[in-house]
Amino acid sequence: MHEVSEENSEPEISREQLAEYFGDAFPAVDRFAERLRDEGELRGLIGPREVSRIWDRHILNSAAVVPFLPTTGLIADIGSGAGLPGVVIAAMRPEAEVYLIEPMERRCAWLAEVAEDLDLSNVEIKRGRAEEYHGAFECDAVTSRAVAALDKLARLSLPLVRAGGEMIVLKGRNVGREVEPARKVLRRLKGSEPEIIDAPTLPGVETTTVVRIVRQTGAR
Numbered sequence: 001m002h003e004v005s006e007e008n009s010e011p012e013i014s015r016e017q018l019a020e021y022f023g024d025a026f027p028a029v030d031r032f033a034e035r036l037r038d039e040g041e042l043r044g045l046i047g048p049r050e051v052s053r054i055w056d057r058h059i060l061n062s063a064a065v066v067p068f069l070p071t072t073g074l075i076a077d078i079g080s081g082a083g084l085p086g087v088v089i090a091a092m093r094p095e096a097e098v099y100l101i102e103p104m105e106r107r108c109a110w111l112a113e114v115a116e117d118l119d120l121s122n123v124e125i126k127r128g129r130a131e132e133y134h135g136a137f138e139c140d141a142v143t144s145r146a147v148a149a150l151d152k153l154a155r156l157s158l159p160l161v162r163a164g165g166e167m168i169v170l171k172g173r174n175v176g177r178e179v180e181p182a183r184k185v186l187r188r189l190k191g192s193e194p195e196i197i198d199a200p201t202l203p204g205v206e207t208t209t210v211v212r213i214v215r216q217t218g219a220r
Contacts, residue, residue: 013055017202028091028118033059035114036082043110045082056205061170062088064199064208065143068168072096073140076160078130079147083111085170090120101126101133130156138162145170150178151185158189161215167191168212175211190216
């Protein structure tokens with residue numbers, strides 16, 4: 001069993017465990033973690049208390065959504081920010097096309113640098129807000145992490161999802177409280193009943209809450 005030695009330190013995770021979990025994606029993900037650790041605080045991407053917990057709080061937390069995403073097709077990460085989860089997804093889903101949608105120029109610059117450094121040829125950066133791209137393209141899946149409450153997130157995300165595609169987002173443990181206020185917008189946008197999933201990664205690492213909503217056929 002893994003132990004946390006102090007409040008803000010990372011659980012004891014070996015590189016062997018990480019390499020096995022990420023497989024072929026590990027070199028790229030490892031480099032991404034290194035860059036976040038070295039530059040993330042300086043560039044305003046993560047807080048100072050997060051630097052020591054890059055793997056469990058950010059990388060593995062982001063990776064938890066990947067098993068629920070398609071292996072091919074178009075995936076969009078809205079409010080991509082530091083590239084969490086979008087960069088992790090791109091590394092772990094090399095056969096998919098991944099759009100990183102981010103309104104802030106300096107964060108788009110960071111994402112472009114990282115995509116080039118990690119040789120992620122499946123990444124395309126879209127500078128702007130999600131709603132600016134409504135009608136511009138349709139995705140097989142749209143994801144996000146810590147962007148907005150579920151009702152607002154549905155308004156941003158579902159118009160980007162093709163009929164039969166999915167909105168698959170990382171949320172906090174209390175997301176159940178957000179479901180009822182979101183029902184009206186979900187009905188209007190042909191979103192299914194939200195499925196709340198407890199998504200594990202490595203032993204000793206806190207599980208992640210994933211919410212899956214299907215955009216039902218007949219959606220326009």
